[in-house]
Structures are given as C-alpha cells and as structure tokens.
Amino acid sequence: MSRTILYARVSTSDQNSAHQLIQAEAAGFKIDEVITDDGVSGVKVPLRERPEGKRLFDKLRHGDVLVVRWVDRLGRNYQDVTDTIRHFMRQGVVVRTVINNMTFDGATADPIQMAVRDALVGFMAATAQAQAEATKSAQRAGIADTRDKEPEKYRGRRPSYTHAQLTTLRDMDALGAGASAIAKATGLTRPTVQRLRDNPDAAEQVLARWQR
Template sequence: MTQTILYARVSTSEQTLDHQRTQAEAAGFVIDEVIADHGVSGVTTALRDRDEGKRLFDKLREGDTLVVRWVDRLGRNYQDVTDTIREFMRRGVIIRTVINNMTFDGATTDPMQEAVRDALIAFMAATAQAQAEATKEAQKAGIAAKKDQAPQAYLGRKPSYDRKALDQVTDMLTQGAGTSVIAKAVGLSRQAVLRIKADPVHAEVVLGAWEGREA
C-alpha cells in the first residue's frame, strides 16, 4: 500500500510542525505520516545524516509520494538536493512540493520530458543554494563593516550564547520559529533571542570579538 509522507525540517516545536502539516493539507495533500527532524541545520547537515532523514530513506518505497515544503528541505546544497531527488525518483518515489505544487516523477521515459524535468530540478536546487549563500554573504559584509566602524564597541560584556547556540538560533529564526520556542530549545533567555533577532550581524560580531579575545 502506497503512502504520502510529509518530511519537515523544523525547530523543535510541535506547533511549528503542525503549521507545516496544515499548509500541506491546505494545498490539497492527504498526509498519511509526518517525518520531521528537529533543531537540525539544513545548511550544514545532509538529509542522510539527519536522524529522521535516515528513516525517510529506509521507509520510502516505490509508488510512495514524498511531500516537502520546498526542495531545500532535501539537502544542504545544490549537489545534495539534486542527488537526493534523483535517488528517490530511481526508487519510483514521487516528490511534490507545497510551494508552487511542483511534481518530480521518474516514471516518464520520454527523453524531452526527462530533460525538462531534470533542468527544472537543477534550476530549483541552484536557486535554493544561491539564496542561502547570498544571505550568508550579506551577513558577512555587515559584520565586516561594523568591525571596521567601531571594533572596540564589541568587546563589552561576554554574550550569553556560544557559537553552537547562535547558529541554532539563527537557523530557527530563518525557519520562522517563535522566540519563546527558540529560547526554550537552545537554553537562552527570551531577551537574548530577541536581541539576536533584532540585529543578527551585531550578535555575530560580539561573539567573534570574544572568540578572538579568548583564542
């Protein structure tokens, strides 16, 4: 019996997971099961290396439909996303996205349709990676500018977060998680999360200054 499985990469909140399922169902999907990874960075962790991502690879069978909000949920970069989609298609799994209702199916044998499908997969994966890289570069530029303007301004009180915590907060904010949920998951005060949210570049510079001082 075939299944329709929603894979979500969420913060840690069941509410956030419910929101993703609600979005999928509102788009017309009938979901049989939800598989979700919590608190995992999609930028640094391949799908196969995520706890529930491994289970997804084990579970999907020919004829199943895999639903994701967008293709960036399936990997950490262009190569990872395209490899994952193609492997699932070779297995006979249909991949569908909530955003734009895209469908990727390996059943076609028409070479022209295959070419169009593969080009679209490549374009979407490349776009997702480009957007992530552009965000990182903009943040780096902002950090460098602030350091040049007032380097001593960032050597005040030591921040309450370390590198791992800052990365997790930033990732969860990108996914749309609430500040209270993030604070509880990461072990920071809500005020600390709000400060990071208000000025992530400043938060990065503060931490970088202290890392340099303690090196």
Template sequence: MSRTILYARVSTADQNLDHQRTQAEAAGFAIDEVIADHGVSGVSTKLAERPEGKRLFDKLRHGDVLVVRWVDRLGRNYQDVTDTIREFMRQGIIVRTVINNMTFDGATTDPVQMAVRDALIGFMAATAQAQAEATKEAQRAGIADTRAKEPQKYRGRKPSFTREQLGTMRDMLAQGAGASAIAKATGLTRPTVQRLREDMAGAERMLVRWEG
C-alpha cells in the first residue's frame, strides 16, 4: 500500500515544522508520516547525509508519494537536488511540491514530456541554489555593514581584565602562584582568575578583538 510522506527541513529557529504540515494538508495532501531534519543546512549537507534524510531514503518505496513544501526543502545545491529527484523517480517514487503543486514522476516515456520535466527540475533546483547564494551574500553584506557601524557587537563582551593584568597573571602562574595570590596582586576577583586560568588562549583572543 502506497504512503504519502512529508519531508520537512527546519534549518533556523524561526521556521516551523507544524506550519509545513499545515500547508501541505491545506493543499489537499493526506499525510501519513512526517520526516524532518532540524538545524541542517540545505547548502552544505546533502539529503542522503542528513540524519532523517537517510531514513527517508530507507523508508520510501515504489508507488509512495514524497511531499515537500518546495524543492529547497530537499536541498539548495543544484546537483544534489536534481540527482535526488531523479533517483526517487527511478525508484518509482512520486515527488510533489506544495507550492505550485508540481508533480515529478518517472511514469512518462514520451521524450518531449521527459525533456520538459527534466528541464523544470533543473530550473527549480537552480533557483533554490541561486536564492541560497543571494541570501548568504546579503547576510555577509549586512554583517560587514553592522561590524563597521557597531564593532562592539562582534567583539563580544568587553574584557573585565587588562593586558597588564593578564600578563601579571601569566607570570605568576608560571611561578606556581595560586588563585588567591594572583587575585590580590592583579586586583581581579578570585573567580575571574580561576576562569581565565582555564582558558588563557581565549582570554588573549578576547583582548586582541577589543584592541583591533
């Protein structure tokens, strides 16, 4: 008996799995099961390499219907998306999208229909990748602009210690001094000394960010 499985990819905190199912059901799909990956990039991680993506490949059988909101849920890499859809079609699996109600299957043997179908798959996959790249570029530009206007936002919390204090602490540690003695000599609190002692390299990086 064939099944209808919704695959959802929720890559950010503001994306909602329930919303993707609600959209699919509102479009008339009777969903038997939902398989979803959370916090996974569609650009750098292929569907077959995602935790639930692997399970999706194992579960789907000939005659099943795979529903996705759009092809970007399968991925945002042109080669991966086109390879994935064609592999599903070879297995007799029907791929349908909620948006635009597109259907991709391997039932047709007419060469013209096959050419149109494959061209559409390629176009949609290319659009998904282009959108991802445009979004990433916009994010980079926004980060660069904010870094220039609000550099403190990207420096993290301002260090509660100075380079002189860190230098004194480093020297005293080398001499075997304890946290209480270092705190007294530097004016830092004992908990601060203990925290810095656990990650001196990190403390140095923090100073460099604020001195840059």
C-alpha cells in the first residue's frame, strides 16, 4: 500500500516545524507519516546526511508520495536538491510541494514532458540556493552596518513575523503568488505581506538581529 510521507525541516533549534504539517493538511494532503529534522541547515547538510532525512532513502518505495512545503526543505544546494528529486523519481516516488501544488513524477515517458519537468526541477532548486545565498549576504551586511552606525539601536523593535513565515513568503513570491494567497499560507496580514515583499532583505536583517 502506498504512503504519503511529509518531510519537514527547520534550520535552527528555536524554530518550530509543526506549521509545515498544518499547511500540508490545510492544502488537502492526507499525511500518513511525518519525518522531521529540527535545527539542520539545508545549505551545509545534504539530505542523505541528516539525522532524519537519510531515513527517507530507506523508507520510500515505488508508489509512495513525498510531500514537502517547498523544495528548499529538501535542501538549498542546487546539486543536492536536483540529485535528490531525480533519485526519488527513478525509484517511482512522486514528489509534491504544498506551495503551488507542484508534482514531480518519473512515470512519464514523453520526452517533452520530461524536459519540462526536469527544467522546472532545476529552476526551483536554483531558486532555493539563490535565496539562501542572498539571505546570508543580507544578514551579514545588515548586522555589520547596524552595529557600526547605531550600536544602541542594534536590535530595534521585535519583528512580528518568523523566519519560517518570511521563507514561505519569499518562496511563494518567487513563484508569482499573490499577497492574499501568501497571507493565507503564512498567517500574516495582507499589509504585512506587502511590506515584507517590498524589502525582504531588510526583513531578514531584522530577524538576524533577534535570531528568530
């Protein structure tokens, strides 16, 4: 019997991965099992080397469905993500995302469909890595600039959003989602979504100061 397994990941130990299951169920997915890695970097640690992520390679079988909030939960390294998705497709596993309900299925034999699918996998993996690199760069620049210019105001006002919410916002925005859809998926107000979309790098800098 085929199973639907959700893989959830958060990068720091103070983040909570539970919302990824809530989002998946709200999107209509019937999850049979959840495998979670808490406090594990998607940039530095490949899926095969994570405490729980490596279990996926043993558990998933032909006909199973692997659900992730977005491909960045599998990783934020282009080569790792593309290799992982293609490995699972060769095994007969269907990979689906909660955001935008993308489906990657290795069953098709049509060369045009295969080319479109593989191009989309590559694009999404590249986007995940690019966003991670941009985030780190913005954090470093923002911290250094604020510490030098306004050390007494370094932290500022506590942000009303979390890293997980901002990540979801950036992922959905990259895929062309509207403010209302993003607000519904993140739990943020529509004005907050619009404000964060206008300057996501600044929003990352605020989170870095508060380590949220």
